[in-house]
Amino acid sequence: MKRNKIILKILSFAAVTILVTVVSGCASGKQMTSSWQQEQIQMKGDLSFWRNNVFEIPDKKFGVGFANDDKFMYVYLTTDDRSKMFQMFRNGFIIWFEPVSGDNKTFGIKYPLVNMMDKQPQMNLNREEMSAQNDQRSFGRMLESQNEFEIVNQDKYPLLALPLVNKEGIEAKLNFLNGRLVYELKVPLVVSKQYSIAAGALPGEKIRVRFETLEMNVDKRGQRSSGFEPSGNGERPPEGEMPRGGARSGRHGEGGMRPGMGRAGISEPINYTVDLQLEKAPAGK
Secondary structure, eight states: OHHHHHHHHHHHHHHHHHHHHHHHHHHOOEEEEOEEOSSOOOOOSSSTTGGGSOEEETTTTEEEEEEEOSSEEEEEEEEOOHHHHHHHHHHOEEEEEEESSSSOOOEEEEOSOOOTTSOOOOOOOSTTTTSHHHHHHHHHHHHHTOOEEEEEOTTOOEEEEEESSOSSSOEEEEEEETTEEEEEEEEESSOOSSOSOOOOOOTTOEEEEEEEEOOOEEOTTSOEEOSOOOOTTSOOOOTTOOOTTTOOTTOOOOOOOOTTBOGGGOBOOOEEEEEEEOOOOOTTO
């Protein structure tokens, strides 16, 4: 009897240990450290700076990179997977900033936006459609309509629409280069008199950055929506609500399968989290 109790205790301890490990694994993302830059990075929409600063995500068919100076953080994403590109343009794409300490709240930058008036690109995977020339034209047309981005809260509700050229210090740039989609994003680190939207972390601190391709929502009439899903109570947040560390009050909206493959051989949407350590300036700088 005593021996059975000991075995039971051992099994219970093992089960708790496994559960904690699983939960911890689900809660955390890839650990990365940004690259310190003495001067601001120029948003060129190419690989000039990022060529040696990109981490390719195994089996996910995209790569990410991070950098920061004393005022801004820079985020980079690139992919040559056509399915992922079309998902981003057809359904929308959000880069989330989730501060791990302080009073700052999670917010996201939604870009590219879904243009409901545009003819939706078709995934015809024949030779003609897969040609580099056709891809260049198709994505070129989609890029032309992307002239603004949205700030969204954690329920994906749009709080603020900003043009690509704005006074908030946020810059977003998309480019299609040699068969690759290149995405660059620049965001202020903290709220100031000059900037009301910020990541909410300083050099030397940590922040969680999450990349999410939205899912296509279809209503009862068969109409597609932009990926917004209301919060559980069905209420939308008050107009003008912005995340702390995301904005000052008073500002409001303007406006067997192989890994990485889903149904019918279509790539899985991007849903990837990075626990990012913002780099400090080297000693003496």
